[in-house]
Amino acid sequence: MxxxxxxxxxxxxxxxxxxxxxxxxxxxxxxxxxxxxxxxxxxxxxxxxxxxxxxxxxxxxxxxxxxxxxxxxxxxxxxxxxxxxxxxxxxxxxxxxxxxxxxxxxxxxxxxxxxxxxxxxxxxxxxxxxxxxxxxxxxxxxxxxxxxxxxxxxxxxxxxxxxxxxxxxxxxxxxxxxxxxxxxxKGICDFNAKIRIDAPFIHKMNGGLVSNAVIDKFDVYMDNDKKFVKYLKEKNVNFIDNNDHLTFVGKAVHGSTPELGINAALIAFKELGDFYKINELSLLGNKLMDTSGKSFNGYSSSKLLKDTTYCLGIAKYENGVLDMTVNFRYNELVKPAEYISNFDEFFGTKSTHKEPSPxxxxxxxxxxxxxxxxxxxxxxxxxxxxxxxxxxxxxxxxxxxxxxxxxxxxxxxxxxxxxxxxxxxxxxxxxxxxxxxxxxxxxx
Ligand SMILES: [Zn+2]
Incomplete structure (x- = not known):
């Protein structure tokens, strides 16, 4: 035919x-x-x-x-x-x-x-x-x-x-x-991870609208600090100084391939954490940047469905609490609850999760x-x-x-x-x- x-x-x-x-x-x-x-x-x-x-x-x-x-x-x-x-x-x-x-x-x-x-x-x-x-x-x-x-x-x-x-x-x-x-x-499980961070000079931070896309813009409202702005400029960090707040700029991609994007929130966490010596933020910024989970005891790979991926899709900081939604995708060897508790253990977060999509x-x-x-x-x-x-x-x-x-x-x-x-x-x-x-x- x-x-x-x-x-x-x-x-x-x-x-x-x-x-x-x-x-x-x-x-x-x-x-x-x-x-x-x-x-x-x-x-x-x-x-x-x-x-x-x-x-x-x-x-x-x-x-x-x-x-x-x-x-x-x-x-x-x-x-x-x-x-x-x-x-x-x-x-x-x-x-x-x-x-x-x-x-x-x-x-x-x-x-x-x-x-x-x-x-x-x-x-x-x-x-x-x-x-x-x-x-x-x-x-x-x-x-x-x-x-x-x-x-x-x-x-x-x-x-x-x-x-x-x-x-x-x-x-x-x-x-x-x-x-x-x-x-x-792959299986997909969104989880919500919270952590207390003592940084009173940061008033509020937020970015991301949906869990399944990499955050491309992240706003940080904080006490004005010329030294920090100078530090960011010297490091060629991609950000915008809007007078009352800083906007970190990344690149949005679909949550199934976070390794192809640049997460603006994680850049902000890393720079804030490293500059002000806030361990929790440094850890998140430096380790969660590795979207496969290798850097934080969250990695699994299988022959068929391949590597785990972690996409930080939404992040908010208010009243001393950082609240993050992570889109986790996993292969046939992974029990999602186990991996989420490993995540909590590593980052010091407390997580809740929705019913995974197997x-x-x-x-x-x-x-x-x-x-x-x-x-x-x-x-x-x-x-x-x-x-x-x-x-x-x-x-x-x-x-x-x-x-x-x-x-x-x-x-x-x-x-x-x-x-x-x-x-x-x-x-x-x-x-x-x-x-x-x-x-x-x-x-x-
Ligand atoms: Zn379609």
């Missing part, structure tokens, strides 16, 4: 439908959130648009109480599930174009959501449509579930499976990560992984091995499901960044791979 040829006639529709969907600024909006629209007006608009599009293409549509839009085609016992999302992260930062007015430039489609995750969704949608149009799927249902809350913790899929008790797929994939395929995802690990030789990989390899001639990741996807929230595409190896990820794009040829090629993969899953 020539899947490239099969998908060719859908190329124009793919781009037109995708552009339509990308025009909706489907960012979570608390102000307009209500019972019927749990994620706000614009996410709801996008979920409705998905339903409209599905209906036009001949899918059965269920709006799932405003949490997700479910599109089903075909008959039969076997159910192939595809889990995509239509919510997007806010379009912050410097954009060269309106993030919600898509444009194609240099063969790339630019818009917030183009690669995460509207582009991959539309590719999978038309892949399904093409297979049924060509009568290639027998005794198989394909169900595309498009959620509205992936970026904020996947309440949509939790509602879908645990409140609505929807059917688990026989085989599933989520087109919301990397090719060739992700068969394992790690996910599929056998790389199971039917699902082998079949998806076969489709990818046959369409690309790329024999890259499947991957594991520190990021969490819908695969953790949907049974029998792994993350599969649509970022190709060697491509730069622009997800969550300004000027997000997806190369047009990648949109087409992912549709081809998805068509091939769904057909093979149908034949299993």
């Amino acid at each position: 020539d899947y490239k040829k099969l998908m060719q006639q859908y190329q124009q529709d793919i781009i037109l439908s995708l552009i339509d969907l990308l025009k909706i600024p489907s960012v979570y909006d608390e102000k307009t959130s209500c019972k019927e629209m749990p994620f706000g007006k614009n996410v709801d608009k996008a979920l409705k648009k998905v339903g409209e599009l599905g209906e036009k293409l001949g899918f059965k549509v269920d709006y799932c109480d405003g949490y997700a839009t479910e599109l089903t085609m075909g008959e039969g016992k076997k159910l192939i599930g595809i889990f995509a999302h239509t919510d997007v992260v806010p379009a912050i930062g410097e954009w060269n174009h309106d993030p919600f007015d898509p444009i194609i430039k240099d063969e790339k489609l630019y818009a917030r959501g183009s690669s995460d995750d509207k582009g991959p969704f539309v590719a999978a949608l038309y892949a399904t449509k093409a297979l049924f149009d060509a009568n290639l799927l027998k005794d198989t249902r394909v169900r595309i579930v498009v959620g509205g809350d992936e970026e904020r913790g996947s309440k949509c899929l939790d509602y879908y499976f645990h409140k609505l008790h929807k059917e688990a797929p026989t085989y599933g994939f989520t087109p919301d990560s990397d090719f060739p395929l992700i068969y394992g995802e 790690y996910l690990l599929y056998d790389p030789n199971c039917d699902l992984v082998k079949t998806l990989l076969k489709a990818y390899r046959e369409e690309t001639d790329d024999n890259s091995e499947p991957l594991t990741t520190g990021g969490g996807t819908y695969a953790k929230h949907a049974p029998n499901t792994v993350a599969f595409g649509a970022l190709f190896p060697g491509r730069i990820s622009s997800m969550h960044e300004p000027n997000e794009f997806m190369p047009v040829e990648d949109i087409y090629l992912s549709a081809v791979i998805y068509a091939h993969a769904i057909k093979l899953l149908g034949d299993l």
Whole structure:
């Protein structure tokens, strides 16, 4: 079967439908959130648009109480599930174009959501449509579930499976990560670590909004001290002197790869601690900078899910208490509570933690992984091995499901960044791979 040829006639529709969907600024909006629209007006608009599009293409549509839009085609016992999302992260930062007015430039489609995750969704949608149009799927249902809350913790899929008790797929994939395929995802546990620090000349400090990103700006309100400012300048520390407070500057990156960022709070801790001889701050600033945990008896590495990571995402100091939220990601050998208590022992903190999101690990030789990989390899001639990741996807929230595409190896990820794009040829090629993969899953 020539899947490239099969998908060719859908190329124009793919781009037109995708552009339509990308025009909706489907960012979570608390102000307009209500019972019927749990994620706000614009996410709801996008979920409705998905339903409209599905209906036009001949899918059965269920709006799932405003949490997700479910599109089903075909008959039969076997159910192939595809889990995509239509919510997007806010379009912050410097954009060269309106993030919600898509444009194609240099063969790339630019818009917030183009690669995460509207582009991959539309590719999978038309892949399904093409297979049924060509009568290639027998005794198989394909169900595309498009959620509205992936970026904020996947309440949509939790509602879908645990409140609505929807059917688990026989085989599933989520087109919301990397090719060739992700068969394992680290466990994630946020913990909150507090410590008393006696430094009355520091009035208050704060930085960071979410646990799962490295702190890029950290404000320190303290007694004016020219010597300290001079010391920072001599050391070429990146900071801004705002008269009433200092802002330390780092680099924000996603919490799954804190080693690629620069944590502004830790720079502040280190400099304050070293200069004023505040041991607790020195220790945090110098040791937590090593995001793997090697420097503080918090490290573990495994063959499959690899290294532990610690991302300090939120830090506040008030009334003598430093309060930190750490996003901890761990492999299959780690018991998170043990590692958090090691952390406390080392830094002198007292921590509490939320229910961890457990790690996910599929056998790389199971039917699902082998079949998806076969489709990818046959369409690309790329024999890259499947991957594991520190990021969490819908695969953790949907049974029998792994993350599969649509970022190709060697491509730069622009997800969550300004000027997000997806190369047009990648949109087409992912549709081809998805068509091939769904057909093979149908034949299993
Ligand atoms: Zn996504």
